[in-house]
Amino acid sequence: MVRSWLGFWKVRRDKNESERAEELGKAIDYDRLPIHIAIIMDGNGRWATRRGLPRAMGHRAGVESLREIVKACSSLGIKYLTVYAFSTENWKRPAEEVNILMDLLVEYLEKEIHELHENNVRIKAIGRIDELPKKAREALYRDEEYTRKNSGLTLNLALNYGGRNEIVEAVKRIGREIAGDKLNPDEVTEEVIAGYLYTAGIPDPDLLIRPSGELRISNFLLWQAAYSEFWYSPVLWPDFRKVHLLEAIVDYQRRQRRFGGLKTK
Numbered sequence: 001m002v003r004s005w006l007g008f009w010k011v012r013r014d015k016n017e018s019e020r021a022e023e024l025g026k027a028i029d030y031d032r033l034p035i036h037i038a039i040i041m042d043g044n045g046r047w048a049t050r051r052g053l054p055r056a057m058g059h060r061a062g063v064e065s066l067r068e069i070v071k072a073c074s075s076l077g078i079k080y081l082t083v084y085a086f087s088t089e090n091w092k093r094p095a096e097e098v099n100i101l102m103d104l105l106v107e108y109l110e111k112e113i114h115e116l117h118e119n120n121v122r123i124k125a126i127g128r129i130d131e132l133p134k135k136a137r138e139a140l141y142r143d144e145e146y147t148r149k150n151s152g153l154t155l156n157l158a159l160n161y162g163g164r165n166e167i168v169e170a171v172k173r174i175g176r177e178i179a180g181d182k183l184n185p186d187e188v189t190e191e192v193i194a195g196y197l198y199t200a201g202i203p204d205p206d207l208l209i210r211p212s213g214e215l216r217i218s219n220f221l222l223w224q225a226a227y228s229e230f231w232y233s234p235v236l237w238p239d240f241r242k243v244h245l246l247e248a249i250v251d252y253q254r255r256q257r258r259f260g261g262l263k264t265k
């Protein structure tokens with residue numbers, strides 16, 4: 001009985017969501033889409049705990065959301081999607097949870113690769129990839145190589161990523177270039193620094209989405225998010241669906257980006 005009621009509410013929720021998604025789809029200006037969307041996939045643990053499930057189930061459900069959002073971005077024509085999948089701070093979690101996250105990553109890369117490739121998606125890993133377990137590194141290098149020539153959506157997976165660490169590494173490399181007389185300190189500009197980051201050659205995110213009600217940047221894309229529009233939602237990542245992505249895009253398109261200048265008439 002309880003099961004059939006739950007089923008009824010799920011069908012009803014799905015119907016409402018798809019009607020709303022259709023409405024929002026019509027409200028979007030396809031000539032002014034964000035070029036780069038970044039997402040902090042947060043709330044997997046709370047989603048599981050609220051259901052009396054182990055945290056791992058929350059991460060597994062989070063992979064489903066990732067699948068849906070990648071598909072949605074790809075079909076909308078978004079050029080770059082960067083997702084925060086594992087931070088430099090996430091190593092502090094119990095080894096069991098870290099292993100589960102790595103296994104889910106490998107599983108995702110194995111299972112999704114053909115569909116991603118068919119949809120012209122390019123996979124790129126950003127972060128200290130050389131410090132990840134061998135199985136994760138190998139799966140990432142294999143999928144990056146396999147999708148290297150794709151020209152649709154670029155899916156940046158931020159793994160063992162930390163914004164401060166990214167800047168430190170860039171400063172070290174710039175320092176070495178200066179010490180080796182390959183770079184003049186007076187010629188170091190914002191563009192030069194950006195060229196030493198993991199995201200070199202990729203435009204800064206226009207829209208940064210954080211679900212789960214947290215209002216922090218959490219060491220994500222610190223340099224690149226200088227002028228990103230932020231969009232927060234109380235929805236936990238495993239419940240995040242295409243409809244929420246569309247809400248964020250519609251809201252983004254209502255804003256006026258001034259980049260420190262004045263409002264244009």
Ligand code: FPP
Binds near residue numbers: 042062086
């Ligand atoms: C934050 O939720 C989420 C993470 C640390 C991992 C995100 C990973 C996935 C969505 C799945 C695996 C990724 C790939 C690329 C296949 P949290 O655990 O901190 O949630 P909480 O704040 O509610 O505890």
